[in-house]
Amino acid sequence: MSFLITSLAIIVAGGLLSLIFYKSHRFSTAFGAGAAVLGCIIGIVPAVQIIYYGNTETLKLAWDIPLGSFFLQLDPLAAFFLMPIFVLSALVAIYGKEYLRAYREKKLLGISWFFFNLLVASMAMVCLAANTILFLVSWEIMALSSFFLVAFEYEKEDVRKASWTYMIASYLGTACLLPMFLILGTGSNFLDFDNFLKNISPRTADICFILALIGFGTKAGIIPFHVWLPVAHPVAPSPVSALMSGVMIKTGIYGLVRTLTFLGMPPLWWGVLLLVIGIVSGVLGVLFALAQHDLKRLLAYHSIENIGIIAMGIGVGLIGWSTGMPVVAALGFAGGLLHVVNHALFKGLLFLGAGSVFHSVHTLEIDHLGGLIKKMPATGFTFLIGAVAISGLPPLNGFVSEFIIYIAAFSGAIKMDIYPAMFLVSAIAGLALIGGLAAACFTKAFGIVFLGEPRTQEAQKARESSRWMTAPMMGLAAACILIGFLGPLLLPFMSPVTGTILSNPHSAEIKKAADYLLYVTAGSVVFLVLVAVIAGLRSRLLSGRTVGKALTWDCGYAAPTARMQYTASSFAQPVIELFQFFLRTKKHLTIPDTYFPSAANFESHTPDIGREHLYKPVFTGINKFFLRMKIVQEGRMHIYVLYIVITLLVLLFWYMR
Amino acid sequence: MNSAIEIMMILLVLSDMALLGLSRLRTCISIVSFQGMLLGVLALTMQLSAITPRLILIAAASFIIKGFIFPFLLRRGIREAGAQYEIEPFVGYIMSVIAGLAMLGISFWLGAKLPLFAANTLLIPAALTTLFTGLFLIIARKNALNQCLGYIIMENGIYTFGIVSVAEIPLLVELGILLDVFVAVFVMGIAIYHINREFDHLDSDRLNILKG
Numbered sequence: 040m041s042f043l044i045t046s047l048a049i050i051v052a053g054g055l056l057s058l059i060f061y062k063s064h065r066f067s068t069a070f071g072a073g074a075a076v077l078g079c080i081i082g083i084v085p086a087v088q089i090i091y092y093g094n095t096e097t098l099k100l101a102w103d104i105p106l107g108s109f110f111l112q113l114d115p116l117a118a119f120f121l122m123p124i125f126v127l128s129a130l131v132a133i134y135g136k137e138y139l140r141a142y143r144e145k146k147l148l149g150i151s152w153f154f155f156n157l158l159v160a161s162m163a164m165v166c167l168a169a170n171t172i173l174f175l176v177s178w179e180i181m182a183l184s185s186f187f188l189v190a191f192e193y194e195k196e197d198v199r200k201a202s203w204t205y206m207i208a209s210y211l212g213t214a215c216l217l218p219m220f221l222i223l224g225t226g227s228n229f230l231d232f233d234n235f236l237k238n239i240s241p242r243t244a245d246i247c248f249i250l251a252l253i254g255f256g257t258k259a260g261i262i263p264f265h266v267w268l269p270v271a272h273p274v275a276p277s278p279v280s281a282l283m284s285g286v287m288i289k290t291g292i293y294g295l296v297r298t299l300t301f302l303g304m305p306p307l308w309w310g311v312l313l314l315v316i317g318i319v320s321g322v323l324g325v326l327f328a329l330a331q332h333d334l335k336r337l338l339a340y341h342s343i344e345n346i347g348i349i350a351m352g353i354g355v356g357l358i359g360w361s362t363g364m365p366v367v368a369a370l371g372f373a374g375g376l377l378h379v380v381n382h383a384l385f386k387g388l389l390f391l392g393a394g395s396v397f398h399s400v401h402t403l404e405i406d407h408l409g410g411l412i413k414k415m416p417a418t419g420f421t422f423l424i425g426a427v428a429i430s431g432l433p434p435l436n437g438f439v440s441e442f443i444i445y446i447a448a449f450s451g452a453i454k455m456d457i458y459p460a461m462f463l464v465s466a467i468a469g470l471a472l473i474g475g476l477a478a479a480c481f482t483k484a485f486g487i488v489f490l491g492e493p494r495t496q497e498a499q500k501a502r503e504s505s506r507w508m509t510a511p512m513m514g515l516a517a518a519c520i521l522i523g524f525l526g527p528l529l530l531p532f533m534s535p536v537t538g539t540i541l542s543n544p545h546s547a548e549i550k551k552a553a554d555y556l557l558y559v560t561a562g563s564v565v566f567l568v569l570v571a572v573i574a575g576l577r578s579r580l581l582s583g584r585t586v587g588k589a590l591t592w593d594c595g596y597a598a599p600t601a602r603m604q605y606t607a608s609s610f611a612q613p614v615i616e617l618f619q620f621f622l623r624t625k626k627h628l629t630i631p632d633t634y635f636p637s638a639a640n641f642e643s644h645t646p647d648i649g650r651e652h653l654y655k656p657v658f659t660g661i662n663k664f665f666l667r668m669k670i671v672q673e674g675r676m677h678i679y680v681l682y683i684v685i686t687l688l689v690l691l692f693w694y695m696r
Numbered sequence: 697m698n699s700a701i702e703i704m705m706i707l708l709v710l711s712d713m714a715l716l717g718l719s720r721l722r723t724c725i726s727i728v729s730f731q732g733m734l735l736g737v738l739a740l741t742m743q744l745s746a747i748t749p750r751l752i753l754i755a756a757a758s759f760i761i762k763g764f765i766f767p768f769l770l771r772r773g774i775r776e777a778g779a780q781y782e783i784e785p786f787v788g789y790i791m792s793v794i795a796g797l798a799m800l801g802i803s804f805w806l807g808a809k810l811p812l813f814a815a816n817t818l819l820i821p822a823a824l825t826t827l828f829t830g831l832f833l834i835i836a837r838k839n840a841l842n843q844c845l846g847y848i849i850m851e852n853g854i855y856t857f858g859i860v861s862v863a864e865i866p867l868l869v870e871l872g873i874l875l876d877v878f879v880a881v882f883v884m885g886i887a888i889y890h891i892n893r894e895f896d897h898l899d900s901d902r903l904n905i906l907k908g
Contacts, residue, residue, distance in 0.1 A: 677786065680834045696810050
């Protein structure tokens with residue numbers, strides 16, 4: 040525990056120092072980024088130790104806040120979430136040092152580094168806190184510091200709007216968490232997690248579960264509480280989006296899982312609800328991602344998709360728990376939680392890749408890019424690895440976690456009653472559909488951005504980013520590959536983590552899944568060897584011959600132009616048409632009308648279904664209601680005093696009654 | 697001694713009724729000034745047997761501030777604004793007096809029900825009536841000066857209420873209320889001056905053109 044305290048102290052101190060030296064961007068960057076990296080490295084040590092030995096450490100200090108105590112608890116579940124937080128934060132800090140340098144003339148970087156370090160420390164505190172007040176304070180610091188980071192370019196109108204959306208969503212979520220914790224803590228003097236009610240009635244547990252699902256789900260970004268993600272991520276600086284999408288939204292998952300440990304034996308419908316939400320989030324997330332033209336918005340929708348996969352894993356685990364099937368329970372939770380780490384790695388990687396593209400080309404419009412892999416090989420190659428991983432293809436890490444969820448769902452579906460089995464089968468189908476659509480989406484994203492020919496002058500002039508930026512990306516790519524290949528070895532370490540939730544490690548079941556995984560990994564190793572052999576053969580055959588280079592996709596034309604290539608929307612069009620019912624893509628057409636047409640035009644954009652059809656009507660309604668309430672604001676002081684008098688008199692009479 | 701308190705209470709209620717029924721601002725100010733002095737004396741009469749420096753301080757503050765300083769400020773307000781009468785109040789003068797009688801009734805009813813110990817049965821009803829009168833004037837009169845008077849009368853009511861249990865109410869609270877009203881009168885004095893300069897009248901009901 041002392042390591043962790045040191046690490047957090049260093050991170051916060053670094054943030055404060057960078058705030059103090061805000062006048063010099065060199066000093067503030069050195070203090071902010073340096074402290075973040077150092078603190079994260081120190082913090083990883085105890086997290087790995089706890090996972091390895093499976094024990095729990097606690098630290099309890101008195102605190103003057105009413106109902107509060109400075110109570111930290113590092114159990115395997117917390118340690119498991121701390122690992123990606125520290126790893127990704129350290130890499131993002133290195134990357135951010137270079138990325139933010141471009142803004143050194145315009146912005147006070149010391150302020151940004153202060154909030155960055157505060158965000159890292161508060162995320163760690165959220166996972167460590169074992170007292171309600173401490174948890175909520177950390178939770179709010181996390182929300183506020185990320186709000187200020189999203190609002191980095193606050194002088195732009197859309198950035199301000201997006202950060203307000205994020206702020207409002209964040210507070211609406213916390214509004215659900217407060218009553219939940221109060222219900223749980225009824226009757227205890229300190230709202231410490233281990234003082235919570237042990238035997239809560241099923242009805243109370245149901246209420247708490249729903250509140251936790253809304254409150255934590257808003258942070259995590261499950262549909263229908265996802266609206267802030269696709270607006271906040273595109274406007275935030277890329278390192279911030281990487282950190283937020285990679286680990287911050289996972290604190291929502293952490294909170295949900297932690298709450299489950301308080302609530303005891305779950306009824307079946309919790310798992311079913313979470314599973315259905317997961318499938319909806321996953322499928323809709325990836326569909327909307329497919330329809331996007333902005334690279335970072337596309338990635339933001341993929342975060343929703345992956346949160347959906349994580350929710351599916353936890354949902355499967357809950358179904359297994361409530362039906363008393365340890366294999367399903369342990370593997371469901373293991374798969375869902377492992378996907379938390381995996382998503383942190385590859386989504387962090389992809390956002391950093393998008394940031395690298397933006398850094399060099401200054402746009403994220405997919406249709407303005409193209410051919411970048413020739414100009415930016417490191418970015419392109421690592422982005423490709425991230426794309427393969429997020430599509431859940433073997434042998435990379437995305438596959439490992441999805442495979443475990445598959446095993447959990449399959450082993451439940453063949454043994455359970457028809458009612459839960461039906462949902463597990465739909466989980467399998469949903470997971471398969473998500474995987475396929477994700478692959479289609481990243482074929483589009485990678486193909487249009489990195490392959491082909493540059494579509495604009497700016498893309499033509501793209502240059503590879505410096506080592507400070509590519510090295511963290513390579514590190515993340517390496518981690519994706521390593522977890523992918525070492526999956527069978529790493530999987531047994533999940534048992535203390537799921538053991539924290541299920542109060543039984545179920546090591547045997549997890550070991551069995553690792554064995555299954557070994558077959559697949561072996562298969563992919565054979566496949567890779569085969570590919571290497573064929574590639575070697577190809578280069579042997581080609582050696583000594585002249586190899587010519589031509590334009591990509593010139594299709595036999597004598598004078599092809601870059602505009603003749605596929606665009607992002609034309610590439611995705613077949614799939615989009617298929618799911619038009621959900622997507623409701625809006626199209627604006629100028630059809631060529633004569634035999635020698637001069638101008639034609641086609642535009643399409645896909646607004647968010649939740650925003651357009653759920654939140655917009657609700658908030659417009661609220662707005663209308665309050666406009667009508669304006670008659671209460673009479674403008675006469677007499678009437679206001681009258682209101683006060685009437686209120687007081689009513690209260691007085693009510694009391695005297 | 698008890699009869700002295702009773703007389704003072706009756707005077708207080710009568711002055712409330714007079715305030716409700718009069719339109720001439722200068723007279724109203726004089727009556728409020730009289731009320732302030734009355735309350736200063738009341739505070740001393742209540743505790744004749746045990747006069748403490750604290751009590752003297754409260755009584756003197758009330759006597760001087762309400763009896764002389766407020767009236768001075770308000771008269772200056774009248775002079776600057778040139779408004780002598782309340783014209784067209786929201787609630788007419790006869791109706792105001794009737795409402796005042798109704799408030800007196802309610803106050804007696806409340807006074808009987810409120811779980812308070814008072815040395816004299818008239819104390820609490822009179823205090824409540826004064827309080828209600830102040831609030832009524834704020835609501836029913838248009839002239840900003842009259843509203844200012846309403847605040848002072850309301851404070852008089854609170855003060856009388858406080859005297860009932862002067863031993864229990866801390867000095868600081870009492871002085872705090874007094875200070876509040878003092879600042880309020882001060883600010884309103886300035887506001888009145890500016891309202892008058894901007895709008896050429898003192899009718900606060902027309903301030904609603906400022907609402908958003």
